[in-house]
Amino acid sequence: MDKIIIPKPKRFKRNLIILSVIFLIVGSGWFAGFNIFEVLTHLYKGGRLLGRMFFPPDFSYIPNIVAPMIETIRMAIVGTAVGAVVALPVAVLAANNFIKTKWLHVPLRVVLNIFRTIPALVLASLFVAVFGSGAFSGVIALSIFTFGLVSKLTYETIEAVDYGQVEALMSLGANKLNVLRYAIMPQIMPQYMSYTLYGFEVNVRAAAVLGYVGAGGIGQIYETNLAWRQFDRVGMIIIFTFFIVLIIDLVSSSIRKRLV
Amino acid sequence: MEKIIIKKQGNHFQTAMKILYYIIVFGLIFWGTKGIEYKGVMKTAAGTLEALLNGFINPDLSYASNMTIDGLPFAILETIAIAICGTFVSAIISIPFALLASQNIVGQKVSKIGKLIVTMIRTFPELILALVFISVVGPGAPAGILALGVHSIGMLAKLFSEAIESMDLGVKEALESCGGNYFEVLFRAILPQVSPELISYTLYRFEINMRAASTLGLVGAGGIGAPLIFAIRTRSWSRAGIIIIVLIATVTIIDQISGRIRKRIV
Numbered sequence: 001m002d003k004i005i006i007p008k009p010k011r012f013k014r015n016l017i018i019l020s021v022i023f024l025i026v027g028s029g030w031f032a033g034f035n036i037f038e039v040l041t042h043l044y045k046g047g048r049l050l051g052r053m054f055f056p057p058d059f060s061y062i063p064n065i066v067a068p069m070i071e072t073i074r075m076a077i078v079g080t081a082v083g084a085v086v087a088l089p090v091a092v093l094a095a096n097n098f099i100k101t102k103w104l105h106v107p108l109r110v111v112l113n114i115f116r117t118i119p120a121l122v123l124a125s126l127f128v129a130v131f132g133s134g135a136f137s138g139v140i141a142l143s144i145f146t147f148g149l150v151s152k153l154t155y156e157t158i159e160a161v162d163y164g165q166v167e168a169l170m171s172l173g174a175n176k177l178n179v180l181r182y183a184i185m186p187q188i189m190p191q192y193m194s195y196t197l198y199g200f201e202v203n204v205r206a207a208a209v210l211g212y213v214g215a216g217g218i219g220q221i222y223e224t225n226l227a228w229r230q231f232d233r234v235g236m237i238i239i240f241t242f243f244i245v246l247i248i249d250l251v252s253s254s255i256r257k258r259l260v
Numbered sequence: 261m262e263k264i265i266i267k268k269q270g271n272h273f274q275t276a277m278k279i280l281y282y283i284i285v286f287g288l289i290f291w292g293t294k295g296i297e298y299k300g301v302m303k304t305a306a307g308t309l310e311a312l313l314n315g316f317i318n319p320d321l322s323y324a325s326n327m328t329i330d331g332l333p334f335a336i337l338e339t340i341a342i343a344i345c346g347t348f349v350s351a352i353i354s355i356p357f358a359l360l361a362s363q364n365i366v367g368q369k370v371s372k373i374g375k376l377i378v379t380m381i382r383t384f385p386e387l388i389l390a391l392v393f394i395s396v397v398g399p400g401a402p403a404g405i406l407a408l409g410v411h412s413i414g415m416l417a418k419l420f421s422e423a424i425e426s427m428d429l430g431v432k433e434a435l436e437s438c439g440g441n442y443f444e445v446l447f448r449a450i451l452p453q454v455s456p457e458l459i460s461y462t463l464y465r466f467e468i469n470m471r472a473a474s475t476l477g478l479v480g481a482g483g484i485g486a487p488l489i490f491a492i493r494t495r496s497w498s499r500a501g502i503i504i505i506v507l508i509a510t511v512t513i514i515d516q517i518s519g520r521i522r523k524r525i526v
Contacts (some may be wrong), residue, residue, distance in 0.1 A: 025348045028341035032401035032482065039397055039406065046396040070295065077292035117511040118504065121475040125492050126500075130308045135296045209385050212478065213489070226391065234388065242383045249379075 053235030061233045065218065065240050072217035073244070075135050075210070076203040079142025084196040087147045091154035091192075098158060098176075098184060109155075115148030120206045124215040135216030142207060146199045153195040154188065161187045190259045197252045197259075204248050208241055308495075315497025316505070324502050332487075332503065336510055339483035342401050342476070343469040346408025351462045354413050355451075357381075358420030364429060365450075374421070382414025386472055390481040401482030408469050408476070416465055423457040424450065460526050463518045470511050 092098060094108040120141055127137035165183040174182070211219020218237060225233045324332045359365050361374030390407035397403050432449040440448065451458075477485020484507060491500040 025344060028344040029405075032338060032341040032345055032405055034345055034402045034405050039402065042396045046392050049392050049395045074292040074295035077288055078296055081289045081292070113512060114508055117471070117508045117515075119471045119475045121478065122488060122492075122504070122507075125489060126312070129492055129495065130305050130312065132305075139296055205383070205385075209387055212387060222385075222388070238384060238388065241385075242380065245383050246379065 049231065052231040053238070056232065057235035057239055058230070058232040059236065061236045062240065065221070065237055068211070068218040068221050069240065069244060071135055072207045072211075072219075073204065073248075075138050075142060075217050076200060076207045079139045079207070080146050080196060080200040080203050082139070082143040083146025083148075084150050084192075084199060086143070087151035087154060088192065090147070091151040091158060092180065092184075094151065095155040095158035097161075097163070098180070112148055112151055115144055116152060120145045121210065121213060124210045125213040128214045133214035133216075138207060138210040138215030138217055141210065141215060142203050145206065146196075146203060149202070150192070150195045150199050154192050157188045157191045157195075158184060194256045194259045197256050201245075201249055201252050204245055208245075311495070312497050312500075315499075315501035317501075318498055319502035319505055320496075320498040321502065323499055324506060332484075332506060335484045335487055335503075336506060338401055339473045339485075340470070340510070340514070342404040342408065342473040342481075342483050343466060345405040346473065347412060347462060347466040347469050349405060349409030350412035350416055350465070351458070353409065354416035354420050355458075357413055357417035358424060359446075359450075361417060361421040362424040364425055364427075371421075375418075378414055378417045378421070380414075381410065382418070384411065384414075386411045386476070387479050390476050390479050394480055399480035399482075404473060404476040404481035404483055407481055408472060411472075412465050412469060415468075416461060419461040420454070420458055423454045423461070427453045456525050460522045463522050463525075467511075467515050467518050470514050474507055474511075 090108065090112070094105045094112060096102075096105050099105065123144055124138055124141035127140050131137045131140070161184055165187070166179050169179050169183045207217045207219075209219045209222070211217040211221070212223050214220070218241060222234060222237060225231075225237070327333060357374065357378055361371050361378050363371040365371075366374065386407055389411050390403055393403040393406040393410075397406070427450070431453060432445055435445050435449045473483045473485075474488070475485045477483045477487070478489050480486065484503060488500060488503045488507075491497075491503060
């Protein structure tokens with residue numbers, strides 16, 4: 001039987017890309033001092049630590065977790081609400097199709113980009129330095145973080161709206177505010193709310209570690225228990241957080257599915 | 261001119277439900293604000309803020325040009341290296357997890373267990389993972405790589421499995437009917453089909469990991485985080501300023517490059 005010969009495509013460029021990616025990965029592994037054999041031979045130590053966390057976790061610690069967990073959820077709710085409310089008008093201004101003044105939306109986008117690049121933990125530690133430790137600093141950090149996230153997603157949605165409705169209203173002589181109210185808002189509202197809920201899910205996770213830098217919530221008891229090496233309590237906190245996050249994610253994603 | 265009257269759609273029940281939703285949402289927000297203790301802005305806040313802004317205006321340039329191991333360029337490069345390696349490690353480990361969580365590969369029952377495992381990994385806080393790995397390899401960048409590598413599985417495996425679940429099964433069945441074994445099916449049918457999405461998601465996660473890698477230093481897992489937190493705690497604002505400025509610039513550049521590549525792939 002003859003062999004079927006499929007002519008090979010020219011793969012020089014592809015191979016060059018693959019080679020440079022491998023070079024990048026190996027190079028950064030070398031730079032960071034990553035040694036897979038060292039990891040594998042010492043892996044049992046990590047297993048031992050996990051064993052101390054989860055087998056068994058300290059169930060008697062649950063009552064002490066509830067209060068900081070509630071504070072975490074409160075921080076996430078308030079942070080999301082503030083950030084999302086501010087994000088809506090800013091997103092309208094930052095979208096390039098509704099208001100066509102370039103000097104407005106270009107700098108706005110740069111600012112939004114900067115807000116999104118700073119990790120929430122860094123923001124929180126800055127605010128702890130300014131406003132003192134506590135949930136208040138955490139809420140401000142979460143608000144700014146949510147603001148950056150929601151406003152970016154929303155202005156992208158505004159730019160993608162069906163422009164027919166806008167033109168229909170304008171041809172009837174509607175002014176900008178009416179166009180905004182009756183053509184743009186109804187179209188973006190479901191997505192905007194969905195993004196806000198998504199931001200809330202992210203914020204619950206983020207709020208859970210913000211306490212590590214003193215910004216309130218459950219992260220604070222992580223820090224104290226880690227400092228005292230009470231790993232069974234840390235394990236309990238992780239399990240408790242897992243269930244809370246799971247419930248919130250389930251509720252939030254079922255609402256999001258109905259919205260969009 | 262007559263006013264245009266648009267008749268409201270929907271019945272009373274829907275209106276009632278709408279009002280109920282609003283009450284729930286505002287109630288939740290009100291409940292949230294009650295718990296946030298506002299101790300009043302500290303008297304030093306204005307001074308601190310001024311010093312902070314001053315630090316951003318006059319950043320510590322000598323730190324940015326310090327080419328030794330204690331300097332900013334080294335720390336930034338280390339952060340990028342942690343993000344690259346961590347993302348790569350997690351992309352590799354995510355593939356088996358994704359297969360395990362895909363309904364059309366392993367069946368409904370197993371995929372549910374796989375999805376649960378992936379969700380559990382996602383919820384495990386990165387910082388705690390970093391601590392676990394510090395106990396394995398000691399403090400430093402390798403612990404950060406492992407922490408990112410494991411934590412990212414939570415998101416990557418989920419996205420990968422969604423890509424696998426929505427792929428065309430014809431190729432897989434064709435190979436199976438020709439007698440292809442499991443690995444042949446995996447490498448010749450499944451992975452080639454989903455690889456553009458896989459690469460795109462991996463790059464997206466790389467962008468996220470760049471940000472995460474910059475906070476891992478908080479617990480001693482390498483990167484820019486340690487000098488940054490140290491600068492903030494000791495209130496050396498000009499140094500914190502230069503670190504944050506360079507960090508923003510680096511992350512923005514990487515986002516741009518990665519975004520361009522992602523647009524070309526998919």
